[in-house]
Amino acid sequence: MKKIIDAHIHLDRYGLESVNEYFSADDTLQLVITVSKDFNSCMNNLRLCLNDRRVQPAFGFHPEQDLPSDRELEDLFNWMAAHQDSMVAVGEVGLPYYKKKDSGGSPLNNEKYIDMLEMFILHAKQWNKPIVLHAIYEDAPIACSLLEKHSISDAQFHWFKGDTKTIERIASNGHYISVTPDVVYKQKTRDLVSAFPIGQIMVETDGPWPFEGPFQYKKTHSSMIHKSIKTIASIKKLAINETYQLLYQNTFAFFSLN
Known part of the structure; x- marks a missing residue:
């Protein structure tokens, strides 16, 4: 099975009545890493995880929104500390x-x-958790510098976009995309895959974000990943089964999944 x-x-x-509703659409889907937007999102993802262990949560605060107050951020960190055994990563955080x-x-x-991103990086290091980053274009070098400052290698740059120099920096520091x-259907993403080591690549949907090309007007589902993997295999000139296995193992190891 191509897991x-x-x-x-x-x-x-997704507003699911049951997690099984999502997983039943593709029996090759083994696990999802569900990232959090804010405190309420963290609590909702924890509930999903407690109901079905195929859901593995990351807790954090998405940067594309107004800053939380100092008290709100403190409350979030305290809650994350109390639930650190339930999370596989800190995220989604960034700039x-x-x-x-x-x-x-x-x-x-x-x-x-x-400053907030650095605080999340420090907490990830304290809790020995990888970090999931929203850091693209000119923000990515800032994130790289913070990771280097605190000797963090376990970082995932999700849906990365940036220049060649930053791509090389991310790869050489042992981070993942x-x-x-x-x-x-996007050449820039294909070029990124071509330039990046296969051992540091994962696949995602960022659902429910909608996609174009062959996915236009379709509700985003993890089953779309199969087309991504076939494309990656073609770019990397690897056998399709080997590509499935490598991408699965990369993700499994990065998040220390069980």
Whole structure:
């Protein structure tokens, strides 16, 4: 069986009556890493996990939103500390590229976003957890510098976009990338896969984010990953079964899954 793991999904946003409803659509889907947007999202993902262990949660605060208050952030860290045994990673965390772009420049609190990211990095190190990053384009080198500062190698740059120099930096530091179904129809993503070591690649959907190309107008589901893997196998000139196995093992090892 060509088993898959969805390395990055927002499962709590699907409004499922049962987790089995999602998994039953593809019997090759073994596990999903469901990332969190905020405190409520963390709690919802924990509930999903407690109901079905095929759901593996990451807890964090998505950067493309207003900063939490100091008290809210403290409450989140305290809750994460209390539930650290239930999470496989810290995430989704990072820097607000799109929020900055929409505002026409740097947010007034950009340094505070950087400080918050560093706090999450420090907590991930304290809890011995990998970290799931939203850090693209010019934000990625900032994230790399913070990871280097604190000697963190277990980082996943999800749906990464950036220049060649940063791609090489991420790879040489032992970090991972996770690739969405847009690899099927976007040349930039295909070029990223071509340049990156196969041993440091995972596959994801970032669902329920909608995709184009052959997936246009379709509800995002982890089953789309099969087309991603076939494309990656073609780019890397690997046998399809070997590609399935490598991507599965990469994800399984990175998140220390059981």
